[in-house]
Amino acid sequence: MRITHLFVPVIAATLILSACGGGDPPPPPMPGGPTQAEIDARNDSIAAAGDAEQARTEAERDAQRREQDRMNRERDEARETLEAVVQFDYDESDITTAGERLLRAKLPILRSSPTVRLRLEGHADERGSTEYNLALGSRRAESVRDFLSGFGISADRFTTTSFGEERPAVNRSDESAWAQNRRVEFVITGGQIVVSEDD
Amino acid sequence: MNGRNREVEQIRQEGIRVLRAFAWAALVPIALISPLAAQQDSIPGVTLGLLYEAEFQPALAVQPFSGRLGGETAAARVEEIIATDLRYSDRFQIMDSLPASLVGDQIDYQLWDQLGAVWLLSGSLEGAGSGFVLVLELHDVVYEEIHAQGRFPIPATRDENFRLATHIASDAIIEWIYNEPGMAASRIVFSLRTRDGNQDLYLIDSDGRNFRRLTEYDDLTMSPSWSPDGTRIAYSSRKDTGLPRIYELDLETMVEKPLQPGRNGDHQTPAYSPNGRDVAFSIMGGNRSGIFYYDLERGCCLTHVSGGRWDDFSPTFSPDGRWLAFNSNRLGTPFPQIFLMPASGGEADLISPYLHGQEGYYTSPDWAPFGDYVAFHGRVGRRGSYNILVANVADRGRRLRQLTWEGNNEDPSWAPDGRHLVFIGRRDWGTGLMVVDTATGRYRMLRRGLDVRVPDWSPALGWDGP
Structure with a gap:
């Protein structure tokens, strides 16, 4: 179970990245600066990093929630046993x-x-x-x-x-x-x- | 028997109206067998029988009561209440509701004698409107004279004390004839299970009238017990703490106060001592189970009188306050027994019959207001339904009087006349509060169709007067 958890953020980040591929129509090029493609790439990578971070937190939260659920379930079972x-x-x-x-x-x-x-x-x-x-x-x-x-x-x-x-x-x-x-x-x-x- | 017959004749001639022939009925109630045969017990050493007093019941006639100035209706109601009380006393054959055309206005001793009456009661209601004075005359038909007379204040018919004041007059008649207390001016308190499963306290008059609710706690409120002066009722309720605690309700002010004994456990089954200064009750499941006294005057101070690793409960005092009967599972069997103990504590004696391996089941003791009788319910065998039993304390349970023979019968409580018992009776035809006369064995349904618990019959009640 623990190993599977580790893969979750990676998969999630990949999914988010590919989802960001298709976007708005390209704006006119800006002279004397980074090309639009470069800017896009940088923005994309920033976004991707952010998304990955977010995904990781969510996954951790998910894991915690699942752990919490498991604890709750066990506690409920314990409560049930205690109250039998x-x-x-x-x-x-x-x-x-x-x-x-x-x-x-x-x-x-x-x-x-x-x-x-x-x-x-x-x-x-x-x-x-x-x-x-x-x-x-x-x-x-x-x-x-x-x-x-x-x-x-x-x-x-x-x-x-x-x-x-x-x-x-x-x-x-x-x-x-x-x-x-x-x-x-x-x-x-x-x-x-x-x-x-x-x- | 000859001696007794001669005595009977003598009694008749002397005009003494009560004949008490004592006979033991055996286990088979239909047959009256000789005392020797009655010793064929289901438990060796225990006589289970019906002490049946074949009592001569004199005829008592009631002359139509008179009233003036609009008091005629009230007079008729007073007459009806008194005639019913006298009938319920199980001491007379009552002749009442006789047409005025037959009996006339004046007392005609000859006529009543011919009709078979031994006693004649006449009454008139003086005054009108806000209140009356009932003038009663009890005539001795044989001697053609007034045996006793009295004047009783009666409030207006709409007054809440109208019936009680009339019942007081009924009890005076019993006193005049038998020199014994009656039971008409009394009430019965009990808990009643409502549809929501809760129990509250209710009251009913001795004649089954005036059924009314006393508490509205909507919780489990049980085991009510009258104070000896009839002004207060103690009971246990879970209403405040979720655990059973003892409360005392003042019936005049309707102010209720919790007892504060400061001890954990379930506080159950309260009973007043005869001087009204203490309430005895049971604490179960605490660090120390048993029967405790709580000092009402000081409002504190528990005294531990019995108990241990078992439960002692349902205490009831002897009228002189020197003894305590109670229920206990101290023998460690699933068959509770009735015990007797000095009220100050000490060694406890069994008063329910006990035979190892053949234990009966006996609970809910109530000590008679006079005499050494303890009523309880139980079954002699391991299975079966419960019946009302009376043990003579002096016998230590070797002889039991069985008062009921059918249905199921539980939780007896003595009337202030020391002769009647109220109990919870279940029959094919109905369940409710029943009353049995211990002298004749006669019983009747007082109020039917109620899911009642643990009734307690009050002492003789009074009212403040006009």
Whole structure:
């Protein structure tokens, strides 16, 4: 990828040069000075140098933009991984196998982004009592915090809160809706996501 | 049984109107079986039954109320409110709306006796326009005399306190006959889920009338709790900080103030102490979870009374303020239980029945305004719907009274009469606030078609008078 980038300004300059070949009708020759052809040639070379310079900057900007895009993309992916919702079994606050996979994927991002802080929002499905579900949601959020801090991520970087059954992800009363509603959501409350440099 | 029959006869002859025959119903509600049979439990060591008081319900007749100078319409409305209150008290058979042509203007004890009435209530509304005085006379039909009488200020019918003032008169009648508090002059506060998914607080009168909105925060506002004097309501809301915090709303001034305990975590499930000086509530997810007291008078000062690496929540005080019942997941199972603890903290005892490996699920305790009864909802088994249960604290959960037997039933709260409970009932035919009479097991839908949460029944309410 890097090598291809280097060729870009050269190609661009060539294209600009050839585009400048055909021009206005030649003006009358000037006596005692450089010929019109000489002036044109000089102007052309100045223009060409300018164009080449411009092309180089643009290309660099392009490259930067692409690099930026790549970083953004990676950051978006990292954000998505960080925000991926973890689901729980009925009435349980233990991390499931699927939940563990999702949480492990968050670890490298949390390590490379030490300023990032998260709010862990616990939720329950509508079965069970209103107030107990607040406790259940809280336990789920705390399970997640304990899991992550067990891998060396400082527990201070997380706050927990529970919505109980009051903010369902899916507003239906069936097994699939309940499964999606038993969850912990991850809200980034501060800091920058830093994507680790991959070589 | 002979002794009891003799007693019944004696009671009848002496004119005492209440007979309470106690019988245990077994798990099968249709059959009344002997107490021995009732011990066939689904959980060894726990008697699950319906303590059914086969209560003699005297007939109480209501003489058409009279009013003068344009007060006739008001008199009819007062009569209707009182008759409904007495019917909802589940203590009488009510005879009302009798044609004046039949009963006449004067009290005819002979006639009422023939009609089977034991009590007769007559009322007249004095004054007109801006306010009335309701004069009530309670007649003992058997002795042919006035048993009690009273005068009650009633504001004009358009006044917001018209119904409350009338309910106060209804409760006086209960007091005259039973020497026990009534529940007519009271309200129920609850949170209601609106279409946008938010929850705000609403109020309803004890008779299901006057349904109205109390808060308009358009956020999650929950777990309302009445102050012991009925002038304030504490609740949790996310409205300001995005995290649940406890607020106190003064119902007279409608001024609301946040409690400032200065501690992180979710602040949930507030409850006033009986002297109204503290609010107990739960902090979850902070550095230290548990139940805390907040000193309202000093406006500060958290006292930590229970908790640890688990969640204790939904506290409720005994009427003398010495004990606290609460909900907890401290056993580490997914089956929450009800615990009991000295209000100053200390060791907690289970009062929901617990059998390792066969745990039931019990939540939302509410301590009765008098007596050592704690109501909660739960299910005895691992699965199934929830029912309203009452534990006698002295029994430590060995015996449970089950008050509902169908549908789904959650979040009970005691009425100020210590006899009725409001709860959220779901039936095939509707969902809403239901009221059950713990003495007879009778229940009714108070308000149907509402997506309600965690109701709290007020203490007896008063009004400032004319």
